[in-house]
Amino acid sequence: MSVALVTGGGGGIGRATALALARDGADVAIADLDVPQGEETARLVEDAGRRALFLRTDVTDGAEVAACVDRVERKLGPISAFANNAGIEGVVAPIHLYPDEVFDSLLQVNAKGVFLGLKHVLARMIPRGAGAIVNTASTSAVRGRAGLAGYVATKHAVLGLTRVAALDVAGTAIRVNAILPGPVETRMIESLDEQARRSGGIRRAGAAAYGKPDDIATVIAFLLSDKAKHVNGAAWTVDAGATIA
Numbered sequence: 001m002s003v004a005l006v007t008g009g010g011g012g013i014g015r016a017t018a019l020a021l022a023r024d025g026a027d028v029a030i031a032d033l034d035v036p037q038g039e040e041t042a043r044l045v046e047d048a049g050r051r052a053l054f055l056r057t058d059v060t061d062g063a064e065v066a067a068c069v070d071r072v073e074r075k076l077g078p079i080s081a082f083a084n085n086a087g088i089e090g091v092v093a094p095i096h097l098y099p100d101e102v103f104d105s106l107l108q109v110n111a112k113g114v115f116l117g118l119k120h121v122l123a124r125m126i127p128r129g130a131g132a133i134v135n136t137a138s139t140s141a142v143r144g145r146a147g148l149a150g151y152v153a154t155k156h157a158v159l160g161l162t163r164v165a166a167l168d169v170a171g172t173a174i175r176v177n178a179i180l181p182g183p184v185e186t187r188m189i190e191s192l193d194e195q196a197r198r199s200g201g202i203r204r205a206g207a208a209a210y211g212k213p214d215d216i217a218t219v220i221a222f223l224l225s226d227k228a229k230h231v232n233g234a235a236w237t238v239d240a241g242a243t244i245a
Contacts, residue, residue: 002078002080003027003029003079004029004081005068008085010034010037011037014083018045019217020218020221021224022044022050023048027052028045028053029055029068029075029079031056032086038054055068059109059116065116079131080131081225082133085135088106090105090151091150092148102150107153111154114157118133122165126172130172134179137155137159138151138180138182139182139239140156159235162233169232183211184210184215185210185211185213
């Protein structure tokens with residue numbers, strides 16, 4: 001592994017993944033809309049002894065994603081590992097009250113953003129015949145959750161895109177997998193929990209304890225490494241057993 005790109009790398013699972021990849025010896029590019037947070041992640045990667053590049057990028061804009069990928073490869077070298085991680089949570093509301101505009105924004109970021117990342121990174125990896133991608137889905141990709149129509153729908157989409165991309169590259173040395181985190185101590189989960197409390201009754205089934213961003217990042221780093229060279233099209237659940245309850 002030499003050059004990695006992490007979208008949504010400004011904090012939470014994205015930042016933890018960027019640092020895990022740096023510890024594994026990768027130079028890391030961070031794409032995010034939050035400039036201060038993204039620049040802070042880049043500084044932490046450099047503190048770990050690796051080259052870093054922050055790029056303010058709107059993952060819903062194909063031209064920006066293409067430009068981001070191009071600049072990473074010009075500045076750092078060919079992308080060999082891609083953590084396709086950017087995502088948003090939306091709101092908690094029953095489906096008959098779920099705002100249209102929130103559903104649309106989730107489709108743009110969580111589904112189209114993942115698609116565009118796959119499209120533009122694979123366009124570089126396929127001619128080289130090598131590389132690894134991990135899309136951040138959720139345990140919401142394999143179950144329903146009351147009040148989370150937009151989030152659940154888009155995370156199902158991420159899992160579907162993962163499987164399509166894995167088949168598209170089957171027979172090459174490129175791999176595409178998905179990580180399905182359960183609840184993790186991040187800003188996103190804090191937002192969902194607070195909305196659930198205010199909603200007066202919508203609750204999430206889950207694990208007894210929340211995970212840490214590093215719990216997810218270490219699995220992503222493994223899937224992006226040569227140690228997982230025989231893993232393609234897989235959905236790795238990391239949730240302390242919540243989905244089997």
